[in-house]
Amino acid sequence: MTARVADDVALGVRRVTAPNPSAMTGAGTQSYLVGSGDVVVVDPGPDDEAHLGCLVGEDVRYVLVTHDHDDHAAGARALARRCGAILLGPPGRPGREPDGVLADGDVVAVPGWRLSVLATPGHSARDVCYLLEAEPGSSPGSGRLLFSGDLVLGGSSTVVAAPDGDMALYLASLERLVALEPAVDVVAPGHGPLLAAGRAAIAGQLAHRRRREQEVLAALGRRGRATVAEIAAAVYPTVASGLADAAQLQTWAHLRKLVEDGSVTTLDPDDRTATFALA
Numbered sequence: 001m002t003a004r005v006a007d008d009v010a011l012g013v014r015r016v017t018a019p020n021p022s023a024m025t026g027a028g029t030q031s032y033l034v035g036s037g038d039v040v041v042v043d044p045g046p047d048d049e050a051h052l053g054c055l056v057g058e059d060v061r062y063v064l065v066t067h068d069h070d071d072h073a074a075g076a077r078a079l080a081r082r083c084g085a086i087l088l089g090p091p092g093r094p095g096r097e098p099d100g101v102l103a104d105g106d107v108v109a110v111p112g113w114r115l116s117v118l119a120t121p122g123h124s125a126r127d128v129c130y131l132l133e134a135e136p137g138s139s140p141g142s143g144r145l146l147f148s149g150d151l152v153l154g155g156s157s158t159v160v161a162a163p164d165g166d167m168a169l170y171l172a173s174l175e176r177l178v179a180l181e182p183a184v185d186v187v188a189p190g191h192g193p194l195l196a197a198g199r200a201a202i203a204g205q206l207a208h209r210r211r212r213e214q215e216v217l218a219a220l221g222r223r224g225r226a227t228v229a230e231i232a233a234a235v236y237p238t239v240a241s242g243l244a245d246a247a248q249l250q251t252w253a254h255l256r257k258l259v260e261d262g263s264v265t266t267l268d269p270d271d272r273t274a275t276f277a278l279a
């Protein structure tokens with residue numbers, strides 16, 4: 001295997017891409033290293049020996065995860081153990097709890113840098129993002145960089161897969177990030193390239209998701225009544241076979257949100273095979 005090295009992507013931030021490329025992960029999960037000397041790792045990625053080996057050569061103080069999906073968090077405990085680091089993040093599934101649970105507004109700091117926790121659920125039930133800022137007086141002009149996990153991706157749109165993914169929460173989380181003052185300058189996503197115009201990129205994702213919602217409503221309007229699978233086929237007619245199930249789960253997430261809004265009805269929004277209709 002080719003040795004992977006950390007790229008400098010922003011002042012104080014380096015990136016290592018994990019060797020887990022797929023239809024869902026793009027070129028692979030991106031792990032980020034913040035600072036020098038005492039270092040924070042954001043999203044250690046899969047439990048892959050070669051990948052974690054690229055992250056351990058530093059004095060890692062904290063290992064942070066954005067959410068509990070395997071491609072972001074499976075290697076977290078192994079990395080923390082190898083580095084003697086503290087594992088922090090949102091609540092994990094049983095058996096994968098962090099050493100410390102982070103909540104909205106918490107701050108993790110290493111010399112020169114502060115990472116503020118933003119609760120941004122939606123892609124999964126308990127996602128957080130980390131907003132990186134230089135400590136006052138150090139690294140002037142470095143701006144505000146958002147580690148977005150899977151909430152905002154580079155070069156593709158996030159999958160919000162029901163039932164763990166929640167479209168209403170997802171849209172609210174994007175709205176919150178768009179409204180941040182001062183604005184996010186750069187987004188460092190879990191997959192795909194860095195997004196230089198941060199706020200505009202987040203607003204673009206929000207607009208995309210709202211357009212999809214309108215397409216779901218239009219497809220339902222044309223049919224009168226339809227299943228998740230029928231609407232997904234209409235809204236995502238050219239989806240690659242590896243993403244067909246994700247397209248259905250995402251369509252289901254849209255429909256569940258529209259049921260909550262009162263614009264769509266169904267007997268049971270928790271039933272993926274149910275029939276949906278305009279209210």
Ligand SMILES: [Zn+2]
Nearest residue numbers: 067069123150
């Ligand atoms: Zn994810």
